[in-house]
Amino acid sequence: MLIAIGSLTLLGALLGAVLGVAARYLRVEGNPIEAEVEALLPGSQCGQCGFAGCKPAAAALVKGEAPPTLCPPGGRAVAMAIAEKLGVSVSFGDQEELEPEVAFVNEDLCIGCTRCLKECSTDAIVGAAKQIHTVIAEVCHACGKCAKVCPTDCIEMRAVPATLATWHWKKPRVKVAS
Amino acid sequence: MKLFRIRGGIHPEYRKEMTAGKAIEPLPMPALLHLPLQQHIGAPAVPVVAAGDRVRKGQLLARARGEISAPVHASTSGRIVDILPFAAPHPSGLAQPTILLEPDGLDEWTDLPPPLDPFSVPREEIARRVAECGVVGMGGGTFPSAVKLDLGRKFPIDVLVINGAECEPYLTCDDRLMRECTAEVVDGVRIMARALGVERIVIAIEKNKPEALAAMAAESAAFAEVEVVPLPTRYPMGSERHLVTALTGRETPARKLTADIGVVVHNIATARAVHHAVRLGRPLISRVVTVSGRAVREQKNLDVRLGTLVSQLIEHCGGLVEPPVHYLSGGPMMGQAMPGREVPVVKGTSGILALTAAEAHERDTMPCIRCGSCVTACPCGLVPVEMAQMIRHEKLDAAARIGLLDCLNCGSCAYVCPAHIPLVQYFNYGKGRLAALQRDRRKQEMTKRLAEQRAERVERLDRERKAKMAAAKKAAAEKQEGGA
Amino acid sequence: MISTHDISGPYAHQKTSIRRTMALVMVALLPATLFDLWVFGWPAINLLVLTLAASVAAEAGCLSLAGKRLPLFLGDGSVVLTGWLLAMSLPPWAPWWIAVLGGVVAVVLGKHVFGGLGQNVFNPAMVGRVALLISFPLPMTMYVAPRPLFGAGSPGFVEGLSITFGGWDYDALSAASTLGHVKTELARGVALDQAMGGTDLMALVMGTVPGSMGETSAALLLLGGLFLIARRVISWHIPVSMLGALFALATLMHWVDPARFPGGFYHLVTGAAVLGAFFIATDLVTSPVTPPGQLVYGAGIGILTYVIRTWAGFPEGIAFAVLLMNAMTPLIDRWVRPRVYGRTLRGEPLQPRRKA
Ligand code: SF4
Ligand code: SF4
């Protein structure tokens, strides 16, 4: 009995000490974390998250006012990086919203106005005045800004099609509740 | 020869008796051949023919692109009908660019490159010929063989292992090749050893193929450097790394190649293809395929032209006796499900299986009872139950830390699990998801870089414009002053 | 045809199932159980039936509360095994309410509170036994001397019912189990050879001594255990390390002071050592999954059992030892893993080693 009490007390004391030391070493100064989170975001200032740009979005994230999955162009990679940085958990579940997309120019409707080209934050659109514009899929990160400014609504966002190289098995659906 | 112990493994029901006694028979010429541009690991081949072209048997249809790639040749003479997307023999059922070749029935050879004498030409010459003939690993790995034959230049290789384990249930095509084409196989093996510059060859065959063992031993008795070794019958004996460990005691470090420990492994059918390429100049245009499974009326070993549709193989085997639950390419353990019968036979198709529900023995998933059978069965020393649990909760990084990427997908764990948990599917999903995340991350990095570049440019242009405006203003002001 | 698109390989599976695994364990338990039922007569049979019925009823209740498919989950056999093992750990002439209470506690508190099959941390049968032992020490330690069925002194069917449902005269009939007897005598200061005076080790092996049902027939239980190992339902790691640790520690202490500590063999054949080693400690759900982890776990149980038997207030310590080590299982699983192929024990890739 005495041994038990003694060892538990010792354990408690030890854990307390560890926590104390950890708290001292891991303390964060000021709020550089906001800048760090902003650095993780794509930086295209597209506003799809509902904030004016990536900076306010980062501020909201740090305050816990927005979920790590807020940024559609960032997709899963950004969501996971943010979650890790903020030490929160992120669940995608069956959420398909974060599946990657690309912009696609319907060439029958494009009038070559170059507005999308000027808007694109990653220079993913090639074209010149009065010529049909095209999106380079590898560079487009689906911020959707081009689609917003297009006067003929010829740009749409499409899911990136799977190829043999990117296809992978789905998570098993467990048939019996465990 | 003393064998070394490897951990884990299982004794599945082999069901090889259905085809082990069936001699290889040729499949009649099909009406149309579908030759995918990618039948190997690496970059897809680039077509060098166009619709309407007439080609002869063995003619180059698509050339290799880059270092890790393989060309595609015409399996017979005929006319190119089209190049279009066609369903790949892959579980996704996605289409991939495929050359459609309509045979003319003449089956007339093109002008083949001259035969080589492998023991007098320079070593590199052999690898070059093997590359030119489009030979890839025919056990299912489909890695371009020439690249593996060239490893002797980068690594000090001292043993060539020929994998005749054929540990997958049902498959008997290598068994038949060893029995019926013994001389060709052994010659191919010796050519490969010459290309690699190794002095020692081990041909490893599981003991459940006594005829093949006897035939190969008799044929290679004349060659002192060749040793035929009987292996215990255990799955996955034919896993490259485990085979090497069992034979040499050397363990391949994680994320390295067997070449790093001085061993290169090739497959039986590949050896024969190398023989054909070097001695006869023939490209890889056909292969032996085991057609089996209880849903097929008559199980057979067939010599099939690449590009033949699976439905034609099954038809030749008398059709189906009952609708199968799965069509598989390869064995039941590591083979791939196919989206149906209308997919072509490719270089890596070692077997076509049509399995009945009774054979597959799939059951409802129950909760894990932590029995540890999966741990005992895993040849890699992993803890499948824990990895699957982590993946189920999307803790992919944690799963990777305890070895998800070391898993070789052998399926031993899922085979023994009494709760019928789809362990391997969890691992497939986890690996695929990790790779997708990796891609996402790379893309994000690029996006950030580009966005920053643009922001900078916009800012610079802005500054320049302002500066220009200021200058213009200043100039105007000066002018005014001057005028006053 | 099932769509192949959503099921990955392997496309062949062993003809195995949870039900089959549990059935094999029951087969292994059968000889010892039949023997014990014969030795202790009708009251023991009543007890087994009641415990099983209570456990199954409790399981059915919990399953339907949780909305799970009854036939599928009841059919897996895990609850029958739980009830069975619990009954084996009870005094054979225990009253009916011990059986019912034990069965319900084992299934509800030991299993379903954690989420049902596969989710429980503690061995349900041992949860039931320990709960009973702590709450009702008296009826849980009243053993009878063996009186084989149909022999002289064995109660008939009706008499058996009245014992199970009405109770029996503890003073007249009770007999201490060997562990209990030796422990009491030692505590009174009697020297070991005297305390063990009447103890016939052979009778202990065969099982014709007072004790819980499953505590008595070491030989038949061993046989069943070997069968389980042969059929690969359990691995040898836990039984060997547990009995090994128990034996080694007992032998060591006996060597230190032969007058106070009984030897290793005595510890192996008395109490529930064999039942515990092959059937209770090896409970799949609550033991570690990796072979090295199982060695650690088994040794832990062996040592704790010895410590409890020798120095704590209870004559038998297996149930407590198992529960304590159950609590350690997640930790053991976390820290003790097999070496991954191509890596060192610590998970670093091996250095390429080339032979000339
Ligand atoms: S959605 Fe993402 S990229 Fe767009 S403004 Fe918000 S944080 Fe920035
Ligand atoms: S192409 Fe459109 S959606 Fe894609 S990055 Fe540019 S502006 Fe955004």
Ligand code: SF4
């Ligand atoms: S074999 Fe299946 S039931 Fe057993 S521990 Fe592994 S996953 Fe769980």
Ligand code: SF4
């Ligand atoms: S599939 Fe992976 S985890 Fe399962 S037994 Fe094979 S190597 Fe081990």
